[in-house]
Amino acid sequence: MLSMGRLSRGLLYFRLIRELLRYDLIEAIAGFRGIRRGFRPGEFNRESTSLELEAEVCDALNRCIPFYWKLVPCLQRSVVTVRVLRIYGAHAEVVIGYRLAPFMAHAWVEAGGRMVNDSPAFQSRLQVLERL
Known part of the structure; x- marks a missing residue:
């Protein structure tokens, strides 16, 4: 793991909580x-x-997620992860995929074509609907 100092790690947690709240606010409004x-x-x-x-x-x-006040779905988790990775200069994307029968949809994070926050099986089993 990246050796972050206490201050840097605190800033990372602050950014994550801020992005979780930002997502909920924007999703509720728009x-x-x-x-x-x-x-x-x-x-x-x-x-x-x-x-x-x-x-x-x-x-x-x-x-952070177990202490958040509500359930964090895969899309919110992926959006927050990508936004924070981009703050640190990383090239990451939210990928939204689906399967028609039986229907399933899921969102995950990719960086350089690699799955970052989930099982790589989703990449091969789901059709990509959108990349953000």
């Missing part, structure tokens, strides 16, 4: 359209993503 508008092209650094950074952000989010 729905998915508002969430989608929050992603602009070129928001990330084009350099390769650090695996340690990805692991640190995902681990920190997994530690």
Whole structure:
């Protein structure tokens, strides 16, 4: 794991909680359209993503979620992860996929074509609907 100091780790947790709250607020006001508008092209650094950074952000989010006041669905988890990774300069995308029969939909995070926050099986079993 990335060796973050206490101050840096505290800032990471603050950013994650802020993004969780931001998602809920925007979704309540503007729905998915508002969430989608929050992603602009070129928001990330084009350099390769650090695996340690990805692991640190995902681990920190997994530690925050049990204390969050409501259930955090996969789309919210993915949007928050990507927005925080982009703050740190990582090239990450939210991928929304689906399967028709039996119907299933899921959102996950990819960086450089790699699954970051979930099982890689979703990449092969679901059709990509959208990338943010």
